[in-house]
Amino acid sequence: MTRQETTDRRPKVAAEEYARAEELWPSELLGRVTNALVIPNWLPDQDRFWFKLEHLDRHEYLLVDAATGDRRPAFDHKRIAEALNEDQHRLPIDTLEYDGDDIVVRVEGRDGRLRIDGDDGRVTEVPDRDPNAFRGPGGDELFVRAHDLWIRDLQGRERQLTDDGEEFYGWAEGPDGDYDRIGRDRTGTPPSTIGCFWSPDGTRALVPRADERAVTAYPYLENVPHDGDLLPKVHHVRRKMIGDAEDTRWEWYVIDVSTGARVTVGALPWDLQILPWHAWWTRHDTVIALASTAAQDCAAAVEIDAATGAVRVIHLEHDHMFRLNSVWFHDDNVRYLPERGELIWFSYASGYPHLWVIDLASGSLRQLTDGAWAVQDLVRVTGRYAFFTAGGVEPGRNPYLRSLYRVDLDGAGPNAGLRCLTPEDADHAFPPVPQGTVSREWGVQPWELRSCMSPSGRYFVDNISRVDLAPVVMLRDADGRTIGELARADISGLLSIGWTYPETFRAKAADGETDIWGVIIKPRRFAERDSWPVLERIYGPPQVLAQPRSFLEGLNGMFLFGLHSLAEMGFGVVLMDAPGTPHRSRAFRDMTWGEPDRFGIKNHRAAIEDIARTRPWMDLSRVGISGHSSGGYATVMAMLLEPDFYQVGFSSSPALDPSASYATISEAHFGKPDYGDGRAVRRTPDEAAPNYEELSPNTYAGRLIGRLMLVYGDLDEECEPPALIQFVDSLVRAGKEPDLLVLPNQSHFYTPEPYYQKRLWDYFVEHVQGREPLRHHPLSVTRGERLHYT
Structure with missing residues (x-):
């Protein structure tokens, strides 16, 4: 046969x-479920927020006073619909800002932002803020042009601060291997701008410079060129490969923004490099920053003297898989507490992932949380309390389900005043902010405004669900008291087609x-x-x-x-x-x-x-x-x-x-290669590390x-x-x-x-089934979007 x-x-x-x-x-x-996740959009420095309330056939935007639970339409839906020429029951508004009687919106499918006059509904375009500019306390912005650092004042006047930037050795530029180098080649887009930290008085900034000139230029072959050329194109992406001697070298400087004078920040031990997304100026002419190794086997909190560039290691910790959050892509579980002179730290040192407090003056360490359970995301820190999600605290529950807890910063020992604020046996989703993002619109981190907890820390929005429990969204205060229900998911559209819940197993x-x-x-x-x-x-x-x-x-x-x-x-x-x-x-x-x-x-x-x-x-x-x-x-x-x-x-x-991959991922997953006697660098291009050959x-x-x-x-x-x-x-x-x-x-x-x-x-x-598929049968659906962490 x-x-x-x-x-x-x-x-x-x-x-x-x-x-x-x-x-x-x-x-x-x-499309068959409503209110699967509600993320409040807090107004700056207020305990008020707006959110989109979904119905099966429409949606509306509501403004909520968190103190009372009172709600009202976030704006005149009919007037805004007329201004945008849209259906008032299905307005495609993605973001919303209040500006006096006007609102500024971003509309799905349209470029830029639109200002809608509160009196006559007139629509005007609002220039987008430069996403690659870092705004200082006085409104001046630092940005990068042609690898050099520039400053722009409130009147739009620009001035160059450095003149020695070059490709692969630019000022405040993200690394070449940012997973989109080929896309940037195609569009001519410059590297992203990262790591500019303004001093509180706006006179200086801590700024990085990445030296990648000696890093391997890894070749990629574009077999079907986007421009229609018949010949393949070669793209090079610079990144350290396993066994390479050269890696991206981060240099840091304190720059006087009025003169361009620079102070070089000193080197760190253990191959530590300052991370370009966490640094805080203190009131004492110093900067507190976080540092890690490329292999992520060591991390530290350091202090930088802004006047001299001298670096003091405040706390150093080794762990073969050290991250300041258990999960990639989440914001680090670290917060600088200027009024207390302390830094909240995250570590597995006790055997479980927990929060610690570092005294920045003495470097002494005390444990804030403890137990046979896991801290997940640090949500907010107020004057007295730290709020965080954790799993496995309550006996008998699924340890992966999140609950919100509060712990007293001033307690005599770990778990002082520990209190669960979300008692239901369910997952309480507090969507994390992706690591390293910075909201330059208001000059604060986005967890201040697009977090489930209010900027003051007095209220929070609780998304209660499980894979087998439809969501209910509650508004609660910082003591866990329920103020009211915000929304409830309607899953009738799912049930009507016979959809069934996933089954949890142990x-x-x-x-x-x-x-x-x-x-x-x-x-x-x-x-x-x-x-x-x-x-x-x-x-x-x-x-x-x-x-x-x-x-x-x-x-x-x-x-x-x-x-x-x-x-x-x-x-x-x-x-x-x-x-x-x-x-x-x-x-x-x-x-x-x-x-x-x-x-x-x-x-x-x-x-x-x-x-x-x-x-x-x-x-x-x-x-x-x-x-x-x-x-x-x-x-x-x-x-x-x-x-x-x-x-x-x-x-x-x-x-x-692993032996043929770039080092960032391989070393984090498998440890450093060992070519003999602890050597992590190849002597010849074909040398293989025995520990990596096993993997x-x-x-x-x-x-x-x-x-x-x-x-x-x-x-x-x-x-x-x-x-x-x-x-x-x-x-x-x-x-x-x-x-x-x-x-x-x-x-x-x-x-x-x-x-x-x-x-x-x-x-x-x-x-697996032994059946013959229907070949050359395209699906009638369109590309989906993978949901990232909630």
Whole structure:
């Protein structure tokens, strides 16, 4: 029998099955629910905020007095609708500012901001503030032009402060390897501006300069040039690769903005470099700043003498995975408290991630929180209290669910006055601010204005939900008293199509003792009496939380994107956070450290086998796995380290292999390479570090048994395509037959594309279920948007 005859005999997927899966596409699901997440927009220095209240057929904008809970329309919807020529019940307003009787709005789909006159409704354009300018206390702005630093006053007059900037050695410019260098090449966009910190009197600024002239220029080949040229184009991105001697060297200066005179900041020990997103001027002609190593194995709080540039290390701490928040992309859990002369610090030093307080004068350290539970995000600090989210405090609860707590800064010991302000057994979402962002509009950090807690710290908006509990949004005060209900989700649109909640599970790791939590997503036609193949969606590195906690994350979480549609094609889909991930204890985080099985694939297998004991519908003879980026690496390693369990893998943009990747990610996930005697620098271009060879899929290529699809975008600046091709070469030399999908002109962020998702569905339908997909059948949905952390 020929292969074609065998294919023809397989059951075929009907077009109606794709239509059912499309009905659960992320944007379709989001369109069927209201008020899944409410983020208040606080007015500057006020306990008032506006928010968008959603109804199934319309929405409105309300202004709320947090003290009383009183609400009223945020503006005259009819007048604004007439001014914008829009439907008053569906106004596409993205941002809103009050300016006397006028309002200034940003409208979805339109460039710039619009001022709408409160008297006659006249609309005028408002120039956007320069997003790459740093505004000082007097209104002057620092900005970068052609690699040099300039200043602009309130009258728009400009003056050059430096004249020695050059490419790859510019003033206040972000690093070349910012994951969008190729995009900047195409548009001619300059590097982002970072790290300008004004003195309180507006006379000086702490400013960085990044020297990347000796850093490796990594080549990327644009095979389908965007300008139509028939010849490929080469783009170079400067970043340190594993084993390189040269890395970006950050220099810091205190600059007099009236004369341009500069003071050089001294060097730090332990290869520490000042971080370009956290620095605070004190009242004593000094600057408090944070510093870390490129490998993220050491961090410090330092003091800089602005007059001399001398640096004093106030507190230094080593940890092979040191971050000032457990999770990447979240703002650091550090706050400068000028009135107290203290700095709140974050550390696993006690065995769990907790808050500490550093006395800046003496460097002494005292613990603010303690216990067998995990601090997650530091939300706000007022004169007396620190407010933070934490998980695992209440016995018996899912340790990943967030609750808001308050602790007294003046207590005699850890947990002084510790109080839970959100008692419900649910997730209380306080969306974090992405790390390093700065609101230059009002000159304060954005958590002051787009946080669930008011600028004063007296009130907060509580988004209460779970993956299996529809959201209710409450307004509460800083003592936890409920002022009133703001909104309630309407999920009738989801229930009307038979959508079902994800199921939360608790399982055991390979040691038989450690708890693993995760979720299962099932198709709408699921029946316990039937047998269903199992797919795992995996991520797994030590600094990201993968599983969903809130209802919104359960619909469209960062790593759950598209899983409801995938399950609808006839699978039970599992997503979990196994040992090696954050938000638990240090021991849990470090269980896989130093092992070839760095992402703990054996624990993922053990958890699936454990939950299958009480779920006989799970067919463990048909198991597949998929993941993107670090999840792509985990997928490949699962296929190689547990080949008798995972039969089919779909790995996109895998970070392969550690030895051929850029250092920032690899060293944070795997530690520094050791080429012998602790040496972390290669002597020859082909020298390999033995500890990294243990982590490389190339080492295990001969163990592949099942079907493996490898997907990559040829312009992926996060996971280098040549590293993947080198792994393909290892598979070919081992006599293996991988499948390969190349996505031309794609960077790292193609997973929301319908084409990609359709290929993912079809691969598992064909090789796990043994059915014939409907080929050349484009989906009728449009590109979705992955929800980032909530």
